Amino acid sequence: MVYRSPDKAQVKACAAALRTRFESAGALPVEAPVLVSSSALLDLYGEDLRARAYTTSDTLRGEQMLRPDFTVPVVQMHMAEGAEPARYTYSGEVFRRQEEDEARANEYLQVGFEIFDGSDPAAADAEVFARIQTAISPLNLKAMTGDIGILMAAVDGLRTSDVRKAALRRHIWRPNRFKILLDRYAGRTPVSPARVALLKAEDPFAGAAPEIGLRSRHEVAARLEVLRQDLAEPAIPARDVDLIEAILDVRATLPNALEQLRDIAVDLPAISDAVETLGARIEALEGRRVNTAAVEFEAAYGRTHMEYYDGFVFGFLVERRPDLPPLATGGRYDALTRVLGAAQGRPEGIPAVGGVIRPGMVVELGGWA
Amino acid sequence: MSVKLGVPSKGRLMEKTFDWFGQRGVTLGRAGSDREYAGKVEGIEGVELVLLSAGEIPRELNAGRIHLGVTGTDLVREKLGQWEQRVEELAELGFGHADLILAVPAFWVDVESLDDLDAAAAAFRARHGFRMRIATKYHRLVREYLKEKDVADYQLVDSQGATEGTVKNETAEAVADITSTGETLRANHLKILPDGTILKSQATLFRSRSAPLSDEDRLALAALIRQLGLD
Numbered sequence: 001m002v003y004r005s006p007d008k009a010q011v012k013a014c015a016a017a018l019r020t021r022f023e024s025a026g027a028l029p030v031e032a033p034v035l036v037s038s039s040a041l042l043d044l045y046g047e048d049l050r051a052r053a054y055t056t057s058d059t060l061r062g063e064q065m066l067r068p069d070f071t072v073p074v075v076q077m078h079m080a081e082g083a084e085p086a087r088y089t090y091s092g093e094v095f096r097r098q099e100e101d102e103a104r105a106n107e108y109l110q111v112g113f114e115i116f117d118g119s120d121p122a123a124a125d126a127e128v129f130a131r132i133q134t135a136i137s138p139l140n141l142k143a144m145t146g147d148i149g150i151l152m153a154a155v156d157g158l159r160t161s162d163v164r165k166a167a168l169r170r171h172i173w174r175p176n177r178f179k180i181l182l183d184r185y186a187g188r189t190p191v192s193p194a195r196v197a198l199l200k201a202e203d204p205f206a207g208a209a210p211e212i213g214l215r216s217r218h219e220v221a222a223r224l225e226v227l228r229q230d231l232a233e234p235a236i237p238a239r240d241v242d243l244i245e246a247i248l249d250v251r252a253t254l255p256n257a258l259e260q261l262r263d264i265a266v267d268l269p270a271i272s273d274a275v276e277t278l279g280a281r282i283e284a285l286e287g288r289r290v291n292t293a294a295v296e297f298e299a300a301y302g303r304t305h306m307e308y309y310d311g312f313v314f315g316f317l318v319e320r321r322p323d324l325p326p327l328a329t330g331g332r333y334d335a336l337t338r339v340l341g342a343a344q345g346r347p348e349g350i351p352a353v354g355g356v357i358r359p360g361m362v363v364e365l366g367g368w369a
Numbered sequence: 370m371s372v373k374l375g376v377p378s379k380g381r382l383m384e385k386t387f388d389w390f391g392q393r394g395v396t397l398g399r400a401g402s403d404r405e406y407a408g409k410v411e412g413i414e415g416v417e418l419v420l421l422s423a424g425e426i427p428r429e430l431n432a433g434r435i436h437l438g439v440t441g442t443d444l445v446r447e448k449l450g451q452w453e454q455r456v457e458e459l460a461e462l463g464f465g466h467a468d469l470i471l472a473v474p475a476f477w478v479d480v481e482s483l484d485d486l487d488a489a490a491a492a493f494r495a496r497h498g499f500r501m502r503i504a505t506k507y508h509r510l511v512r513e514y515l516k517e518k519d520v521a522d523y524q525l526v527d528s529q530g531a532t533e534g535t536v537k538n539e540t541a542e543a544v545a546d547i548t549s550t551g552e553t554l555r556a557n558h559l560k561i562l563p564d565g566t567i568l569k570s571q572a573t574l575f576r577s578r579s580a581p582l583s584d585e586d587r588l589a590l591a592a593l594i595r596q597l598g599l600d
Contacts, residue, residue, distance in 0.1 A: 042524065043499075043500070046521060046522070047515070047516075047524055047525050048516050050508070051509075051513070051516070099451070100451070167488070167491075171519065171521070174519040174521065176519050177487070177519035180484070198479075204478050204479075205476065208475065208476040209474070209475035209476045210558055211474075212474050212476070212536055212537045212557075212558050213536040213537065213539060213542055214539045214542055215489070215493055215542050217476065219492065219493070219496065220477055220478060220479050223488070223489060224478070227479065
């Protein structure tokens, strides 16, 4: 199916109505520039972002990107203006490079709702989800949720070195490499004989080429030392690896997923707090009259494309239309505020959760009269 | 109208292309002096030779301004999104071999794979405060490869020439470049990562999927393909 952009006037009217709805929930309307400096974005997301965002440049400001979303500019603004509890809404175009599927829109409107407030995270999660669900309720979409925080807690609870935990945490949003690392640390893939020989060599630099470049011989030696220590590290018990895989396999409605995770937590107490965070969120959702039995949960939902979303995540999908992107998405991005806050002297960040709706899809699917 | 054949306008690539067509009974050559970029074709009717920079041939094929073109697989894949839908590979010509590879300083004894590179990049970023720099002119190919291999904490810096020198000049920590023998890399104290071969490229004859053809052109193209033994 080709994504046909509906009448722009209708889309704009729908966007304005959605924004008004969020304003009446106490959100302050904010604007963001269309062109944003690419250095902060690239530092955050890496080169992969270039496949998703358009870049342009001039000789004075250097490289700029057409905003791929509002989250980063809104967080930057919030951190710069004192980081007090606040809630915002916005409406505007975002731009996404499409190199695989010409049918997908490369510019479209987004309307967002963001809450920066750490006083009751479960309540804030539930409020964002419920307000977005209500706003698009005529469309009867399938609600998906997830929480990468449970997997993170499991990694933190592993009986292994901090170096290994840090490596696993770093690749938590890249499932293939996470799996490769986990298999290695569990002793499932042996260390190569050449590597063992190198690590045991009296002078690992014997016969090596001259030192060139910024990465010094000292840094190479430091990494060899890390590898040596890792060689002596005992394997992660198979049982712990199985428990991590069990978490990743949880796919059920919210109440059933909670029960399954509580069972896993009996054997893996490190995840208990994270699981109870999910429990509190389910209660808060029910307090907002969300039918949680109709909401799906996968622990790893959004894992590959929502880097820095380190807790609750959600998406609203059009059933039987896998060709369409989610109509609304969102989640908790405390980690993002810590990374961006560090540049502004606020490394502690601020708990933040938010979501966006695509009014163009709302109109296209007949959810706007 | 005629069938337009784009061929690299200078150097060994042009000569070897002329040889390849010549061996199949199609004589290509320059029309006037050595400095004139007009070509002539003998041995077949209705085919016109267009001499172009090898780097522009993918774009011209994509735009449908030439029907056939000889260029490297690397250039087609770097420059054309969904290249298979834009052009068809008619024949690999067996010369112009070059691999797009990832290379790091040879004294990095701790880096023997992409997996090591990824871990070294994490340590480098923590220490220096910026992502490890890889110099290249093949941004798309390198980025897609490293994404597929889940390498993080790197950045690409543009280098249009003398890429092997960027490490010594401290404008990059690693390079991704085309090599045929690896000699320039060794001379610059770099080593190829064993799993760092991004693409094996050679001179290839491509057909544009979008260039318009009259009935007459269609016959001329079919005759040329038959003459070249590609049918």
